[in-house]
Amino acid sequence: MNEKAEWLDLAQEKCANEKSGLYYVFGGIRTAVWEKWIEFKHEWKKITASSLISPLLYMLALGWGLGSMVNTGDRPYIDFLVPGIIALTTMNTGYNSVSVSLNVQRLYERSFDQVIISPTPIFSYIIGQMIGGALRGMYAGVLILLLSIPFGVSIHINPLFFVVMFLNGMLFSALGVLASVIAASHLDISRFSTFVIIPMTFLCNTMFPVERMPAAVGVIISCLPLTHTSRLLRGIAYGESINLLSILFLVCLLAAFIVLTNVVVNKKNNL
Amino acid sequence: MIQIKDITKKYPKAEQYALDKVSLEIGTGEAFGILGPNGAGKTTLMSIITTLSRPSSGNIFVDGELITRKRNDIKRKLSFVTQHISIRKDMTVREVMELSGRLSGMSGRLIREKCDQLLEYTDLSDKSKNCARGLSGGQQRKLMIARALLSDPEILVLDEPTVGLDPHARRKIWDMLINLKLRGMTLLLTTHYIEEAENVCDRVAFINKGKVSDVDTPFKMINDLGKYAADVFEENETHSYFFPEIQDAEEFVSSTDKMIRIRETTLEDVFLNKMGEGLGREA
Numbered sequence A: 001m002n003e004k005a006e007w008l009d010l011a012q013e014k015c016a017n018e019k020s021g022l023y024y025v026f027g028g029i030r031t032a033v034w035e036k037w038i039e040f041k042h043e044w045k046k047i048t049a050s051s052l053i054s055p056l057l058y059m060l061a062l063g064w065g066l067g068s069m070v071n072t073g074d075r076p077y078i079d080f081l082v083p084g085i086i087a088l089t090t091m092n093t094g095y096n097s098v099s100v101s102l103n104v105q106r107l108y109e110r111s112f113d114q115v116i117i118s119p120t121p122i123f124s125y126i127i128g129q130m131i132g133g134a135l136r137g138m139y140a141g142v143l144i145l146l147l148s149i150p151f152g153v154s155i156h157i158n159p160l161f162f163v164v165m166f167l168n169g170m171l172f173s174a175l176g177v178l179a180s181v182i183a184a185s186h187l188d189i190s191r192f193s194t195f196v197i198i199p200m201t202f203l204c205n206t207m208f209p210v211e212r213m214p215a216a217v218g219v220i221i222s223c224l225p226l227t228h229t230s231r232l233l234r235g236i237a238y239g240e241s242i243n244l245l246s247i248l249f250l251v252c253l254l255a256a257f258i259v260l261t262n263v264v265v266n267k268k269n270n271l
Numbered sequence B: 001m002i003q004i005k006d007i008t009k010k011y012p013k014a015e016q017y018a019l020d021k022v023s024l025e026i027g028t029g030e031a032f033g034i035l036g037p038n039g040a041g042k043t044t045l046m047s048i049i050t051t052l053s054r055p056s057s058g059n060i061f062v063d064g065e066l067i068t069r070k071r072n073d074i075k076r077k078l079s080f081v082t083q084h085i086s087i088r089k090d091m092t093v094r095e096v097m098e099l100s101g102r103l104s105g106m107s108g109r110l111i112r113e114k115c116d117q118l119l120e121y122t123d124l125s126d127k128s129k130n131c132a133r134g135l136s137g138g139q140q141r142k143l144m145i146a147r148a149l150l151s152d153p154e155i156l157v158l159d160e161p162t163v164g165l166d167p168h169a170r171r172k173i174w175d176m177l178i179n180l181k182l183r184g185m186t187l188l189l190t191t192h193y194i195e196e197a198e199n200v201c202d203r204v205a206f207i208n209k210g211k212v213s214d215v216d217t218p219f220k221m222i223n224d225l226g227k228y229a230a231d232v233f234e235e236n237e238t239h240s241y242f243f244p245e246i247q248d249a250e251e252f253v254s255s256t257d258k259m260i261r262i263r264e265t266t267l268e269d270v271f272l273n274k275m276g277e278g279l280g281r282e283a
C-alpha cells in the first residue's frame, strides 16, 4: 500500500456540499438505472441473443406454423400475434431482469446491504430498478418489432405504442422487485414466475382473443394487467382507437405495486 | 458519538435473544473493539447500528440523534465493512467503487479522484478493470475497505475486516486504521484476532450470548488480570497464572520444578479468562 494517504485529504470537500433529501431521491433513481445499464453493458450480447430466441420461436411455431391453420378473418394471424408477443416479452423481461438480479444481490452477493445502509432512500433506488427493468423490457420489445419485419408483419406503430411497452415493463419490474424482496430463497422467484407470469403469458389476450375463453374465465382474465397491455398494443397496431381506461388501469396498478413494495420493504426488519 | 441504549434483538423464530439489553457509548474519534466468541451477537449489533437490521427494542443515537433507515443525513456519516463479502461480482472493481460512491451521493469527479487514490492505497490499481469475481478473497476484502472509505465516513464500522488477509496485509490494514483514528475517524470493529484489537482499539467490550460483560481499555484489563503470565504445562494442559509484577512470577517459577514459560499478559489472556472457556486461573 502507498505510504501517503492522500485520499484522506478530500474530507473538506465533502463537508462543503451537504446534500438535500431530494438530491438523494433523484440520485437513487439515477444510480439504480446506471447499475442496470452496467449490467446490460457487461452482458448485452447474451441479453440480446436470449431476448430473440423465445419471440422467434413463438413467431415460427405459432405465427407461421399454427397461423397457417387458423382463420382470423381478413388479417393474417401473425399480425394478431406480434403485439401479443411484444406484450408478454416486455412483461417477462421486465420481471426477470429485476427479480433475478435483485434477488441475487439481496440473498447471495449481499450487495443490497450497501444500498440499505447508504444515504440513498431505498424507495428511490427501487423506483430506479423498475425504470431500468422497464427499459430492458422495451429493448426486448423493439427487438421483436425488428424481428417481425422479415416475417412481413404489417402493423402500425406510434409513440403511444412505446409508452405502453414502457408502462407494461415497469409494472412487471415492480412486481419483480416485490417478488425479490419477499422471496426467502432463489427458488421463490421462479415459483412466483410459475404461478403468476407463465399463466399470464398464455392466457392474457396474447395468442388468442380473450373472447374465446368461457365467459367466467374471461372475466377473471380481463382483470389481469397483461390482457390490457395486449389489447392496447393490438389496438394501436391495428390502427384502431384505443381504450384510455386500460391505460388508467395499468397506471393505477403500477402505483399500487409501488406503494405495496414500499410498505413491504419498510416493514421488513431484516432485509 | 454513538450511544447504544438497551438494544435487544430477537430474530424471528429464534429462542434466544441475539442481543440482550446492550448499552454502550462510543466517543467521537475513539477506536472501539467488540470481542466475543462465535454467535455472541457482534454482527447483529453492527447491523443494527448501521440500520441493516432493526432492533426488537432499544435505540441508537449518533451524535445525539436517533438513527433509522430514513435518516439519510445520519447514514451519510457511516460506512460499514460487512463480515461477509458484499460486492456485486459481475461488476469491475472500479464499477463497484462507483456504485458505492453514487449511493453516497458523490459527484462523478470526486468518485474518480478518490477511487484512484484508494485503489492505489489498497494495491488494487492494476485490478481496477477486472471483474470483482476474479479477485482473491483477500483482495475482495481490501476492495470492501476501499469502498467504505470512499465516502469519507465519520464513523467506520468494520465487522472482522481482516479475515482471510495475509499477515502483511493485515498489518497494513491496522496501520491504516490507526491512521484513520489519528485523523479523528470513529472506528468500531469486531475481530477474532485479539491482537488486532489490542493494536488498534482504545477501548474494547466483551460480549457473550448477547450480553456485554466488560468495557475498558486493553491496558486496564491486562493490568487487572496481572501484567505477567506464567504458562505451566500440567495435567496434560497448559495453565496460565497471572502476576502483577515480574518478581512474583519469578518467585512462582522457583517454587516449582514444572515446565514454565514467563511472558507478558496479552488481551487474549483476558479474553480467554472472561469468556469462561479460558484455561487460566488467577494465581
Ligand SMILES: Nc1ncnc2c1ncn2[C@@H]1O[C@H](COP(=O)(O)OP(=O)(O)OP(=O)(O)O)[C@@H](O)[C@H]1O
Pocket (backbone or CB within 6 Å): A270, B011, B012, B014, B018, B036, B037, B038, B039, B040, B041, B042, B043, B044, B045, B083
Ligand atoms: N438472520 C438470522 N436469523 C436468525 N438468527 C440469526 C440470524 N443472524 C444471526 N442469528 C443468531 O444470532 C446470534 C448472534 O449472531 P451474530 O451473527 O451476531 O454473531 P457474531 O458474534 O457475529 O458471530 P461470529 O463471530 O461467528 O461472526 C447467533 O446465535 C445466530 O444464530
Ligand SMILES: [Mg+2]
Pocket (backbone or CB within 6 Å): B042, B043, B044, B083, B159
Ligand atoms: Mg459476526
